[in-house]
Structure formats: structure tokens, C-alpha cells
Amino acid sequence: MTETVAEALARGTRHHEAGELSAAEAAYRQILEVDPDYAPALHQLGIVAIQQNQLARAVELISRAILADKSQAVFYVNFGEAQRRLGNYDKAIVANQQALELEPRAPGPLTNLGLLYQEQGNFTGAAEYFRRVVAIAPSDGRALSQLGRALLLGDQFDEAETCFRAARQASPQDARSHHNLGAVLQARGKLDEAAACYRTAIALQPDGAETHNNLGAVLHKLNAFTEAEAHYRQAVRINPAFAKAYSNLGSVLSERGSHDEAITHFHRAIALNPSFAEAHGNMADSLIQTGRFQKAIAAYRRAIELDPTLSSVHSNLLYALNYDPSLDPASLFAEHRVWAIRHADPFFAKALPHANQRSAERRLRIGYVSPNFFEQAVSFFSEPILASHDHSAFEVFCYSDVTRPDETTLRMRGYADGWRDTFGISDAQVAEIIREDAIDILVDLSGHIASGNRLLVFARRPAPVQVTYLGYQNTTGMLAMDYRLTDAYADPPGTTDRFYTEKLVWLPESFFCYWPARQAPAVNPLPARNAGHITFGSFNNFAKITPEVMATWANVLRAVPGSRLVLMVHVTDSLREYVVNIFQANAVSAGRLEFANRRPLAQYLELISSVDIALDPFPFVGHTTTCDCVWQGVPVVTLAGETYVSRFGGSALVSMGLQQWIAQSREEYVEIAARLAGDLDRLAELRAGLRQRMASSRLVDGVAFTRNLETEYRRMWAAWCSGG
Numbered sequence: 086m087t088e089t090v091a092e093a094l095a096r097g098t099r100h101h102e103a104g105e106l107s108a109a110e111a112a113y114r115q116i117l118e119v120d121p122d123y124a125p126a127l128h129q130l131g132i133v134a135i136q137q138n139q140l141a142r143a144v145e146l147i148s149r150a151i152l153a154d155k156s157q158a159v160f161y162v163n164f165g166e167a168q169r170r171l172g173n174y175d176k177a178i179v180a181n182q183q184a185l186e187l188e189p190r191a192p193g194p195l196t197n198l199g200l201l202y203q204e205q206g207n208f209t210g211a212a213e214y215f216r217r218v219v220a221i222a223p224s225d226g227r228a229l230s231q232l233g234r235a236l237l238l239g240d241q242f243d244e245a246e247t248c249f250r251a252a253r254q255a256s257p258q259d260a261r262s263h264h265n266l267g268a269v270l271q272a273r274g275k276l277d278e279a280a281a282c283y284r285t286a287i288a289l290q291p292d293g294a295e296t297h298n299n300l301g302a303v304l305h306k307l308n309a310f311t312e313a314e315a316h317y318r319q320a321v322r323i324n325p326a327f328a329k330a331y332s333n334l335g336s337v338l339s340e341r342g343s344h345d346e347a348i349t350h351f352h353r354a355i356a357l358n359p360s361f362a363e364a365h366g367n368m369a370d371s372l373i374q375t376g377r378f379q380k381a382i383a384a385y386r387r388a389i390e391l392d393p394t395l396s397s398v399h400s401n402l403l404y405a406l407n408y409d410p411s412l413d414p415a416s417l418f419a420e421h422r423v424w425a426i427r428h429a430d431p432f433f434a435k436a437l438p439h440a441n442q443r444s445a446e447r448r449l450r451i452g453y454v455s456p457n458f459f460e461q462a463v464s465f466f467s468e469p470i471l472a473s474h475d476h477s478a479f480e481v482f483c484y485s486d487v488t489r490p491d492e493t494t495l496r497m498r499g500y501a502d503g504w505r506d507t508f509g510i511s512d513a514q515v516a517e518i519i520r521e522d523a524i525d526i527l528v529d530l531s532g533h534i535a536s537g538n539r540l541l542v543f544a545r546r547p548a549p550v551q552v553t554y555l556g557y558q559n560t561t562g563m564l565a566m567d568y569r570l571t572d573a574y575a576d577p578p579g580t581t582d583r584f585y586t587e588k589l590v591w592l593p594e595s596f597f598c599y600w601p602a603r604q605a606p607a608v609n610p611l612p613a614r615n616a617g618h619i620t621f622g623s624f625n626n627f628a629k630i631t632p633e634v635m636a637t638w639a640n641v642l643r644a645v646p647g648s649r650l651v652l653m654v655h656v657t658d659s660l661r662e663y664v665v666n667i668f669q670a671n672a673v674s675a676g677r678l679e680f681a682n683r684r685p686l687a688q689y690l691e692l693i694s695s696v697d698i699a700l701d702p703f704p705f706v707g708h709t710t711t712c713d714c715v716w717q718g719v720p721v722v723t724l725a726g727e728t729y730v731s732r733f734g735g736s737a738l739v740s741m742g743l744q745q746w747i748a749q750s751r752e753e754y755v756e757i758a759a760r761l762a763g764d765l766d767r768l769a770e771l772r773a774g775l776r777q778r779m780a781s782s783r784l785v786d787g788v789a790f791t792r793n794l795e796t797e798y799r800r801m802w803a804a805w806c807s808g809g
Contacts, residue, residue: 090116090119090120090123090126093112093115093116094112094113094116094125094126094129096112097109097110097111097112097113097116097126097129098129100112101129101132101133106133106136106137109129109133110130110133113126113129113130113133114126114130117130122149122152122153123153124149124150124151124153124154124157124160125150127146127147127149127150127153128146128147128150128157128159128160128163130146131143131144131146131147131150131163131164131167132163134146134167135163135166135167135170138170140167140170140171141171143163143167144164144167144168144171147160147163147164147167148164151164156187157187158184158185158187158188158191158193158194159184159193161180161181161183161184161187161194162180162181162184162193162194162197164180165177165178165179165180165181165184165194165197165201166197168180169197169201174201174204174205177197177201178198178201178202181194181197181198181201182194182198185198190221192218192221192222192228195214195215195217195218195221196214196215196218196228196231198211198214199211199212199213199214199215199218199231199232199235200231202214202235203234203235203238208235208236208238208239209239211235211238211239212232212235212236212239212241215228215231215232215235216232218231218232219232219248224255225255226252226253226255226256226259226262227252227256229248229249229251229252229255230248230249230252230261230262230265232248233245233246233248233249233252233265233269234265236248237249237265237268237269237272240511242269242272242273245269246266246269246270246273249262249265249266249268249269250266252265252266253265253266258289259289260285260286260287260289260290260293260296261286263282263283263285263286263289264282264283264286264293264295264296264299266282267279267280267281267282267283267286267296267299267300267303268299270282271299271302271303271509272509273509273510274488274506274508274509274510275509276303276306276307276488277307279299279303280300280303280304280307283296283299283300283303284300287300292323293323294319294320294321294323294324294327294330295320297316297317297319297320297323297330298316298317298320298327298329298330298333300316301313301314301315301316301317301320301330301333301334301337302333304316305333305336305337305340306488307488307489308488308489310337310340310341313337314334314337314338314341317330317333317334317337318334320334321334326357327357328353328354328355328357328358328361328364329354329361329363331350331351331353331354331357331364332350332351332354332361332363332364332367334347334350335347335348335349335350335351335354335364335367335368335371336367336370338350339367339370339371339374341655342655342656342657342682342683343655343657344371344374344375344655344657344659344660345375345657345658345659347368347371348368348371348372348375351364351365351367351368351371352368355368360391361391362387362388362389362391362392362395362398363388363392363395363398364388365384365385365387365388365391366384366385366388366389366395366398366401368384369381369382369384369385369388369398369401369402369405370401372384373405373408373628374626374627374628374655374660375627375657375659375660375663376627376630376660376663376664378405378408378409378628378631381405382402382405382406382409385398385399385401385402385405386402389402393427394428396424396427396428396540396541397536397537397538399424399427399428400424400533400534400536400538400540401533401536402420403420403421403424403533403559403562404533404534404557405628406420407558407559407704407705407730408628408629408631408704408705410631410633410703410704414581414584414727414728415584417559417584418560418562418583418584418585421533421559421560421561421562421586422562422586423562424533424562425561425562425563425564425586428540428541428544429540429541429543429544429561429562429563429564429565430544430563430564430565431544432541432544432545432546432565433544433545433546433563433564433565435545436545436546436565437546439520439548439549440523441523441525441548441549443805443806444806445799445802445803445806445807448477448478448479448480449478449479449480449525449526449798449799449802450479450480450482450522450523450524450525450526451474451479451480451481451482451524451525451526451527451528451798452481452482452483452484452519452522452524452526452527452528452548453467453471453481453482453483453484453528453530454484454515454527454528454529454530454531454539454542454543455467455483455484455485455486455529455530455531455556456485456486456487456508456531456537456538456539457487457530457531457556458483458485458487458493458494458497458498459487459489459490459491459493459494460491460492460493460686461493462709463530463531463555463556464493464497465599465600465601465602465709465712466555466597466598466599466600466709467497467530467555468493468496468497468500468600469598469599469600469785469787469790469791470598470787470790470791470794471483471497471500471501472496472500472787473787473788473790473791473792474500474791474795475791475792475795476502478795479795479798480502480503481500481501481502481503482501482502482503482504482505482522482524483497483498483501483503483504483505484505484507484515484518484519484539484542485498485504485505485506485507485508486507486508486537486539487506487508488508503522505518505522507539512539512541512542512544512545513545515539515542515547516542516545516547517547519542519547519548520547520548524547524548525548525549525550525802526548526549526550526551526552526798526801526802527543527547527548527550527551527552528551528552528553528554529543529551529552529553529554529556529561529566530554530555530556531556531557532553532556532557532558532559532561533557533559533561534556534557534558538556540561540563543561543563543565543566544563544565545565546565549805550567550568550801550802550805551565551566551567551568552566552567552568552569552570552587552590552801553566553568553569553570553587554569554570555570555597558705558729558730558733559584559729559730560584560585560586560587561586561587562586563586563587564586566586566587567587567588567801568587568588568589568590568801569585569587569588569589569590570590570592570596570794570797571589571590571591571592571596571729571733572591572592572593572594572595572596572736573591574595574732574735574736574739575596575729575732575733575735575736576589576591576728576729576732578591580727581727581728581729584728590797590801592790592793592794592797593793594740594783594793595736595737595739595740595783595784595790596733596736597708597736597737597784597790598783598784598785598786598787598790598791599712599737599779599784599785600785600787601712601713601716601779601785602686602687602690602713604686604687604690605690605713605716605717606687606690606691606694606717608694608717608718608772608773608775608776609694609718610769610772611697611765611768611769611772612694612695612696612697613697613765613768614765614769617647618647618648618649619645619647619648619649619697619698619762620648620649620650620651620695620696620697620698621638621641621642621645621648621649621650621651621696621697621698621699621700621758621762622650622651622652622653622692622693622695622696622698622699622700622719623638623650623651623652623653623699623700623701623702624653624689624692624693624699624707624710624713624714625701625702625707625710627652627654627655627660628705629702629703629705629706629707630652630702631702632667633703633751634702634703635664635667635668635671636667636671637703637724637751637754637755638650638668638700639667639668639671639672639673640671640751640755641700641754641755641758641759642668642673642677643671643672643673644755644758644759645758645759645762645763648677648762649677649678649679650677650678650679650700651679651681651692651695651696652664652678652679652680652681653681653682653683653684653689653692654680654681654682654683655682655683656680656681656682661680664678664680665678689713690713690717693713693714693717693719694717694718694719696719697719697762697768697772698719698720698721698722698758698761698762698768699711699714699719699720699721699722700721700722700758701721701722701723701724701734703723703724703726703731704724704726704730704731705730705731706723706724706730706731706732706733706734706735707721707723707734708733708734708737710734711723711734711737711738712737712779712784715737715738715741715743715775715776715778715779716775716776716779717776718771718772718773718774718775718776719772719775720743720746720761720768720771720772720775721734721738721746722746722748722754722757722758722761723735723738723746723747723748723754724747724748724749724750724751724754725747725748725749735747737784740782740783740784741778741779741782741784743778745757746761
């Protein structure tokens, strides 16, 4: 060898740095021919092997380098990198810890250890190593971002936000620093601030696909659907292999009613990542809205199979199963227990006792938990309660997951003694807030119906008495939920009790109170007088409208010559074709069907006013739509079943003495509809008097209803005080 070992090593290093791996490897091997134990050459050859993904060889070479010279921290660092790539995390951790023993303040091994712990899900351990890096370099934006990321993943949002703000200050021109701050603000529910951070990041780096996707997600939450869609589309243009962005694009299109295009994007996401559980679950939401019920159920089950921890997707499956006419009540109850056993009961088993004062007559703290404290169907029933509570006997708290407050939110906030905005806060943290508020009775207003439900807050049992009410049409399935509010028509005593984990509490007269929409138009004359034919209408979620329902409606149309049917749905080509085919198979032409897109509340009420008679679906009947129709003077024909999901809407009719519109069979359903349509004078008379009939009923008497509700709350509390 004419050149010295040092010269050969320098030559190899130059080739190595230039990316000329073959030439570098040749130089290093030339050295080893002279000195087989020359540690620097062994180490450099090991790095070449890592770069060529020859990981076992890299481990062997760097091990030899360490045997030859145990004083070089960098040898241990690269040995750890080879072990990490092999999946040997424990060995990688030991190697980096040995490097630290040699150089305790070396940022490299500290950072590596943080990343190794983070990859293993030990976010607390990761944060401790990143803290040591930040202590060495307090103004290093990259180190601050790495610490912030570990804290964010560990749900330590306050400290994560502080780190990301410091990282942004240290590196104001680094798009990633703005993106990272946006991510923690998004996780905390500070959506407007998060959007501003993402916009800055995009201005600095326009081709950041992840940033476009995240900004889309924030705008999606803020109901800025058009702009959200634009950013999702930009994300997939930049990165055509971005499965999550395709799934998010599908979701926003689904919310806008473009289900056919949404399903195309879900398929694309799944093709890119077949094990992407969330995409399967999102696709199920669109499938069920276009009548593809069995495919939707299969997609939900596939999502849960891929990721059994997805409690919200599992809740969506339960909600969908309520539509299935072939599923008996016992089987449906069993499905709810499966959800609870997997997701809720383990928290209940660890619940702590309560320190609430066991005094039966004292002023009670009532907490209501909901994502729907805004202009939404549930608020027509929850607002009269909040507005009518006796605050001398009850202190009212609301735990609100509303992302974009409106006038209804502001009114509801005014009714409460305490208001907690909980969006972006974890279930565990919300449960702790409720405990700190010393809530006596906690009321769930969502059940499994909302993707943002807080059932896993209730699973932790933050209050001594817990109640489910209003939002969902079935049991929660949870051991942690004590009571369920209903009435004697929706749940005839002694008939449905076995299908609930909760103890049923029957409110007198009706399980609900209804406040009509403030923008409800006046009742108009009977449309049939001018149209020359009867117009039937359905304004329910299309998922409730099964082939069996449509076959029955076809019988109604055939029984009433010249009549037509208005369906308010998210209109798509596939849905229109699906509906028309079913009606044509039942001898009703497409010309007798009218499709109306879903619309804002005022326009929805005007659409109701354009029909003569409303037809309720089954087995999952309507409720808000039933009340809205009656308020607009439109009779509703419904079919009663055996359980709450097929009876709760009829409770409104029973309360007003209109049970003659409740059928006990599909044949009687057709007869009732035809009889109403056959007497226009009587139908016009009914229309003119229905609003007054409802207005004079107890259904709209919020004060009387809430006094009854408070009586039941007091009984529940007395039972707990006595050790129940």
C-alpha cells in the first residue's frame, strides 16, 4: 500500500461523502487488508452497509469496530441505528446509552433515544431525552419541535404548545415550526388559531401536502366545507399516494351530500392502504346514505376488525344496526354489550368512589354533556329543559363539544350556571373536570348517535348518578350508565326493560318537550287544493328508508291515484337510480317521485309545508321530523313496533290524542294514509288546527315538563343517598 492508512481513509471518506459508495467501500477494504482491526475503516464500512440496507452485515462490521476501539461514541450511535432498522429497539437503546456514557452532552444519542422511545409509544420517556437536548441547545428549533411532538403524542398539550411556540420563535421561516404549532392547537380545539398557523406554513412551503390536509381537517371541523375540500384536493395533487387525504376528501364530500364521489375517494384511500381502518369506517357512512346497507355494515365491521380501538366507528355501527329490520331486539342488545365490554367497562372497573355529600334535599348539581348545543335537532328538545330548570333547587352545568357556536349556543349558555367548552379535550380530562365540578347527576344527550359522543367520559363514572337521554334511540350498553329516560308509550313497562343495561325511568305523559323552530313559517292552505293531487313527503335520514319502507310507500301511492311522493335526501345519481328502481319494481313510475336536496332549517320547514301528508319510515321511525310536520299542519302516518326505536316518534302523536295515525301493520299503514288522502275537507280542517293542538298540549310546556324531570332527578339522587 503506497499511501498511508490515514490517506486511504481520507480518500474513502471523500468518495463516501460524494455518494460514491463502491469507491468508498473499495478504499476501506484496502485498509483492512493491511490492518483487519482498523476501527475507523470497519466503522465506515458498517455505515456503507447501512446505506445499502445490508443491516446484519452493518451490525457485524460496527461490532468489530467497537471491539477494536470502545472509546468512540459515534460507533455506538451507528450500531444503534443498524439495530433500530432491524427492529431491535432494546439493543438500539442500549447502544445509544453507551454512547451517552462516553459523551453525556452529545445531542445525537439523546435525540436518538427520544425517537426510539417515541416509536415504542413511551412518550414520557421520549420527552425526557428531548428535554436534555433542549437544555443543551435552548434555541434549537428542531430540538424544541421534537420535544413538542413527544409531548403532543403524550397528550401533554399545554407544554407541547409552549415548545412549539418557542420553536416557531427560534425558526420563524421554517414552515414545519408553524405546522407543528398548528397541530397542537388543532388537538386542543383552538381551530381558528390552528388554521392561521397552517396558512403561514403553506405560504412558506406551498407544497406541504400534510399541511394542506391538516388545514382541510380544521376547516372541515369549522363547517367551511368548500375551502376544506380545496385543501384536501391540493394535498392529493401534491402527494397522489396520500391515503389519509383521500379519506378526508371523501368525508367532506359525504357531508356535502356528494356520496358517489366520496365513495370513489374512499376506495382510492383503501387501495393505497388496505389496512386503513378509518377509511373503511368513513366509506360505510356514505354507503348507508345511498341505500347500500349491507355493504355499509360490512365496511364498519372491517374497520373495527382492522382497529378494534375505534370506539366511534363501533358506535356508528350500532347506530346503523338500528335500521336493520331483520335484527331482533336481543341481538341488537348483544351488539351494544360487545361495544361496552370492549371500550367502556374497563374504565368503569377502575372508577373511583365519589365524595359528593349524601343529602337528599340539598341543591343538586346537574351536568349535561353534548356536542349539539347549537341549532340542531336535539336542541329543540334540550333547550326547553335548560331554559326551565328551577335554579333554586338545581345548579346546571353544560359540557359542550360545539366547534362553531351560534345563536342557539349563546342562548343555552345563558341558561347554565356553569359552562365548560370541552372540544379538543380528552375524555379523561373531561371526566376530571366533571369530578372537580362535583356534579351529582350527569346526563348524556348523545348516546351512540354522534361521532363526537362522550360515552367514554361516562365510562369513567365522574358523577355518582349517570343518565342517558334524548339523543340516541337505544341502550348505551354500559354498566356505568344508571338510568335511561323514556315514557310508557315508547317503552311499555315490563316489555323492553331487558334490552337495556340502564334502569328505565318513565316520565309522565311524554319523554320529551319540544320547542318549535323560531323561523317556522305560518301554516299554509292544503297544497292539494291547488295541485289537484295529494303530495306525500318524507324528510327523514335516508338510511331509515329501507326497501321494505319504499315497497309500502309504493302501495300508498297506488292506493291514492295521481298522488306523488317528495323525498328529501342528499341527491346523487346512484341514490336516484336505486330509489326509482325499487318503486318501478313495485309498479310506481319515476314520474310520481320528486327528489329534494337537504337544506337549511327555514327552507326545510317550507318544504314540509308543500306536502299534504308525511310518511314515516320504519322500523327506525322519525321524531324531530314528526314534531316539525305536525307544527306545520301536516299529519304523519307511522308504524309502531315493539321497541323504542320504532315507537318513540309515535309518543308525540299519543300525547296529542292522534294515535289514529299509528298503524300496527304495513296494511293498516296504507289504509290510514289512503283514508287521510281521501277526504280533502277533513284533511284541510286537520291542517288548520294541528299547530294549535300542539301548542295547547303539554309537549311544548317546558316548565311543566322540567318540573316532572326534576322530580325524577330527585328520586335518583335519593336512591344514591340511601346507598343505591
